[in-house]
Amino acid sequence: MAPALPPLNWFRAFESAARTLSFTAAADEIGMTQSAVSQQIKSLEVRLGVPLFERKARGLALTDHGRRLLPQVDAALTTLTGATAAFDTGQSSDLLTVSASISVIHWVIAPRLPEFTERHPDVVLRLIGAVWPDEFTRIAADVEIRFGSQKQAATDAELLGSDRLIALKSPGLKGNFENLPLIEAVGTSDGWKSWSKVAGKALSAPALFVDSYGSALQLAVNGNGICLVHELLAAHPRQQGLIEQASDVSIAANESYFLSVKSRTEAAAAFRDWIVTSPSGGRKPE
Incomplete structure (x- = not known):
């Protein structure tokens, strides 16, 4: 079986940062925060087992590994863009x-x-x-x-909707907050670390990581732990009784x-x- 590929958004963050030699410029280009870009590139480096950038006081520089990877990633993204564009048949007036x-x-x-x-x-x-x-x-x-x-x-x-993040879990998931698994959505500026500071609670490290709030919410609905997601996404599942607030504490979201x-x-x-x-x-x- 072929090994699973890293998430596409990690490669997008790497390509933009490698082309601009700036995490800040890459963040502006692809619509993310600088910390999210940095986190995703760090995740890619850990996954590949090599450093892709030299982080210097005056900016970034590609390592030999980064220079070797960049043209391949650029070619792959260009191919994917062309492949999907072929299916865009345009928009009809109705x-x-x-x-x-x-x-x-x-x-x-x-x-x-x-x-x-x-x-x-x-x-x-x-x-x-x-x-x-x-x-x-x-x-x-x-x-x-x-x-x-x-x-x-x-x-x-x-x-x-709102700009608040709330902690949610399945009604069927029993146990104390501190002892339940935490689900973390990566690629955003906010997470359990920010929430714990506001709540004044010492929390264990997240047990599950996903790449979107929607996936985190789905895992929580299925009883896999407590998620921290946008209140906007939680309105319908809360109304249907699929999910409930695990704490009254909410935090402001940067995104x-x-x-x-x-x-x-x-x-x-x-x-x-x-x-x-x-x-x-x-x-x-x-």
Whole structure:
């Protein structure tokens, strides 16, 4: 059996940092925080067992290992971009395209989508998962829901839901908070370390690591431990009794979900109004 590959986003972070020789520039380019880029590159170095960068006082320099890896990663990403672009057939005039992270599509949009389609039966909806800024640019969606910091959000973007992280677990998972497994979503600035400082609790190291809040939430729903995720994603599973708060302590998130409407169509406006006034969106109808 072939060994599992490292996550694609690790390679994206490496390629951008190697090209710009700056974690900060790479973070701005791919829509992440500097600490998240640094963490993902460190994870790649640990996985490969070699240093990829020399971290100097005045910036970065590629090691011999990094110089050897860069052209191969660049070629692979170019191939993947070309392969997926071949399936982008364009957008028809009667189609509403919404691009968002898989976590938002799974936990926020999908559970309440029947309500939207019932209200707007003539709208043909296309949902496309996207994470990186260039993916959003290529898709040219009518509505975008991006994950990132307020600084990284578009000037016309609005916060979707809250900007709080909460601790959640399955109702069937019994035990004291301190003794239960912790699930950590990597690639973000916030985590259990930040939460423990606010809560004033000494916690054990996370037992499970995933690459998104949506995956962390799914693991918690299935009873695998306590997750720390955006309140936005938790609205529907909490309402359905799939998950419950494990603590009253919440913390402010450095990265949140931001919505922007890119086309002036009635369908786009209708989708925006529907999602921001839904329970997940965190607002009441005016």
